Amino acid sequence: MNPILHKKFILVLVSLLCFATNGYSQKIGLKTNALYWATTTPNIGAEMAIGRKWTVDLSGGYNPWELGNNKKIKHWVAQSELRYWLCDVFEGHFFGVHAQGGEFNIGGVNLPNFIFGSDSENYRRQGYFVGAGISYGYQWILSPRWSMEANIGFGYNYMEYDKFEPCDCGDHLGSKSSNYFGPTKVGLSFIYLIK
Template sequence: MMHKLKKLSLILFFTTGLLMSANAQKAAVKTNIPYWFTATPNLGFEFALGEKVSLELSGGFNPFKFGDTKQLKHWVVWPELRYWTCETFNGHFFGLHAVGGQYNVGGWNLGIDRLAGLKSNRYQGNAIGAGVSYGYQWILNDRWGLEFTVGAGYARFDYDVYSLSGNGQKVGENKKNYFGPTKGALSIVYIIN
C-alpha cells in the first residue's frame, strides 16, 4: 500500500508540473490556516484549466513528536478537480477530491469516546480515499484571496496498533472503512497571473 501511495504522489506531482507549464497564465499558492494549529506545515497549488475548471494539489507534513509518547506524525495529499460557478478563483465551486497519506499518531487524550484508544496506543498506517467538496473563495484584492472548503467521502485506513506502555510492542492491526468528512480548510490564497 505504501508503494502505491508514493507512486500516486509522484504521478500527481509530475502531472501538476505539466499542467502548470501548459496553463501558467493563472495559478494560485495557498496554505490552510487551521492546519498550522496542529503544527503541520502545509502548502497548496492550484492551476486554472479553463474559465471554470481548476486543479488543486495540496498537502501537509508533520514530522514532530510532542514529548515521550505524544505524536501526530503524518503526511497527506489532496488532489482536487474543481468546477467554479462564476470563474476560476472567484466565488462558489464544487469539487471531486482524493486523499492519501501515512500517519503515526498516539498519546493524545481527546475526550472523545470513539478516539479513546489514542490515549494509550499508537496507530501507524496509511489511508486513501475520495470525496466531493464545496467551497467559496473571496477576492480580497488583485493578488490575495480567502478560501473556505469542506468535503465528505470515503477513506480506507490500514494500520498497526502499538502499546504506549512498556516497550511499545505491537498489539494488533486493523483495517477500517470510514465515511464522513474528508476535507476542510480555511486558506489564505495568493494569485499568480
C-alpha cells in the same frame, strides 16, 4: 505504506499535474491552510486554472513533531482536487472532487471517536490511508493578489495500520484495516495569485 499503492498514488498526482499544465493556465495561486497550521502541520498548495470555470488544486502537509509525554500526530498527506467554479475561477462558490493519501504515526492524542474509536489516546497507531471525496468551498477576493478560501469535503478513506502501546517501543497489539466515511478535508486558506 504498501510500495505499489504508494507508486500508484504518486502516479495519479503527477498525471493530474501534467494535465493541468497542458491545459489553459491563465492563473496560478499559492496557498496555505491556516486550520492545518493550528495542528502544528506546515502545509503548502498550488492551484492552477485549466479553463474559465475549472482549476486543479495540489496540496500537501507534513507534521514531524513529538508533542511530549508520548503524544504525537506525525503524518504526511498529499491531496489533489479538480474544482468547478460557478462563476469565474478563484472567485465565489466551487465544487470539487478530491483524492488523498498519506502515512501517519499518531499516539496519546484524543481524536474524535469516528476515526479510531473511543480509546485513541491510550494507544499509538502507525499506518497509511488513501481515499477520495467531494467538496464545497467559497473564495473571497481580498485584493488583486490575495484571497481567502473556506472549504469542506466529505468522502471515504481506506486505512491500514498497526496498533501499539503508547510509546515508540511499545508492544505491537495487532494490525487492522478500516473504512472511514465522513469529513475528509476542512480548510481556511490564504491564497496568493502569482499569475
